[in-house]
Amino acid sequence: MDVSTISRQARAAHPELDDRLLDVSVVVPIYNEVESIPRLIEAIATTMGESGLSYEMILVDDGSRDGSVDLLKQTAQERDDLKAVLLRKNYGQTAAMAAGFNYAIGDAIVTLDGDLQNDPLDIPMLLDKLNEGYDMVSGWRKKRQDAALTRLLPSKIANWLIGEVTGVKIHDYGCSLKAYRSELVADMNLYGELHRFLPALAFMEGARITEMPVRHHARQFGQSKYGLGRTVRVVMDLLTIYFMKRFLTKPMHGFGIAGLLSIVVGVVLGLYLTFLKFGMGLAIGDRPLLTLVAILVIGGVQLLCFGLLAELLIRTYHESQGRPIYRVRDVVGGKTEA
Numbered sequence: 001m002d003v004s005t006i007s008r009q010a011r012a013a014h015p016e017l018d019d020r021l022l023d024v025s026v027v028v029p030i031y032n033e034v035e036s037i038p039r040l041i042e043a044i045a046t047t048m049g050e051s052g053l054s055y056e057m058i059l060v061d062d063g064s065r066d067g068s069v070d071l072l073k074q075t076a077q078e079r080d081d082l083k084a085v086l087l088r089k090n091y092g093q094t095a096a097m098a099a100g101f102n103y104a105i106g107d108a109i110v111t112l113d114g115d116l117q118n119d120p121l122d123i124p125m126l127l128d129k130l131n132e133g134y135d136m137v138s139g140w141r142k143k144r145q146d147a148a149l150t151r152l153l154p155s156k157i158a159n160w161l162i163g164e165v166t167g168v169k170i171h172d173y174g175c176s177l178k179a180y181r182s183e184l185v186a187d188m189n190l191y192g193e194l195h196r197f198l199p200a201l202a203f204m205e206g207a208r209i210t211e212m213p214v215r216h217h218a219r220q221f222g223q224s225k226y227g228l229g230r231t232v233r234v235v236m237d238l239l240t241i242y243f244m245k246r247f248l249t250k251p252m253h254g255f256g257i258a259g260l261l262s263i264v265v266g267v268v269l270g271l272y273l274t275f276l277k278f279g280m281g282l283a284i285g286d287r288p289l290l291t292l293v294a295i296l297v298i299g300g301v302q303l304l305c306f307g308l309l310a311e312l313l314i315r316t317y318h319e320s321q322g323r324p325i326y327r328v329r330d331v332v333g334g335k336t337e338a
């Protein structure tokens with residue numbers, strides 16, 4: 001891999017390491033994977049060693065209770081290429097990945113699961129693809145080794161649904177094996193359980209995304225941490241992503257349109273009831289339609305107010321963090337700072 005220029009974001013975050021930033025940071029969330037950790041570390045180290053790139057492994061323990069913490073502490077003291085980040089409790093995979101991103105000093109960042117189902121041998125392939133000009137390369141477990149009913153079917157449905165809602169149509173949103181440019185990761189803030197939607201979040205930042213088939217192995221140790229129970233959470237997160245994609249910088253367009261529509265329908269129905277009352281002399285006090293009119297008008301006003309409040313919150317969000325509403329890919333010509 002022809003490593004690109006070290007990102008300014010990484011330099012700003014780690015000025016003391018300005019001349020010693022690495023080519024690749026491999027980030028792995030860990031939760032109760034004590035049997036897998038030794039094999040995982042050796043597999044990553046062997047692959048990265050053969051690649052000729054400078055690298056680090058960042059294993060983030062997300063509140064394990066099976067001895068993973070002690071093993072990581074011991075191994076990190078013995079190896080110079082391993083950084084163990086130990087979270088105080090189980091926060092979830094999104095938080096673990098965010099912690100790994102924050103501690104990474106590599107120009108490229110690769111993520112994978114800690115259960116040995118992802119194959120570290122695919123890392124150089126992803127990095128080579130990344131170097132073709134992409135900002136993110138997502139793995140596609142084309143021949144997935146998981147249970148058909150509880151894992152494969154829900155995954156296929158979720159991938160289709162996420163692609164339709166976000167407009168980013170890739171085959172495998174759930175694959176943790178991904179490669180990113182560090183400047184892209186610096187632009188993304190992760191909350192809740194949004195790790196499943198990283199391609200969509202990257203697309204919102206203007207990233208160039210591609211995917212490629214990767215190997216997938218059957219689980220060797222322990223049990224999967226996921227099941228059908230996560231479906232509801234995926235749907236809720238998907239609604240969040242949809243709103244962010246459509247209205248992150250213009251929430252009034254979302255709330256305002258719904259509010260105005262509600263008010264217009266309420267007013268039209270109100271005029272109809274007024275005609276019945278004064279034009280035809282009919283009683284309207286006991287009509288359910290009158291209640292509907294009141295609900296539509298009041299609800300519409302509330303939606304407009306929500307839109308105004310959301311506009312104020314979004315402006316505070318962007319301005320307080322100095323976060324621009326746009327992303328610049330490159331500046332060509334003229335006088336620019338080095």
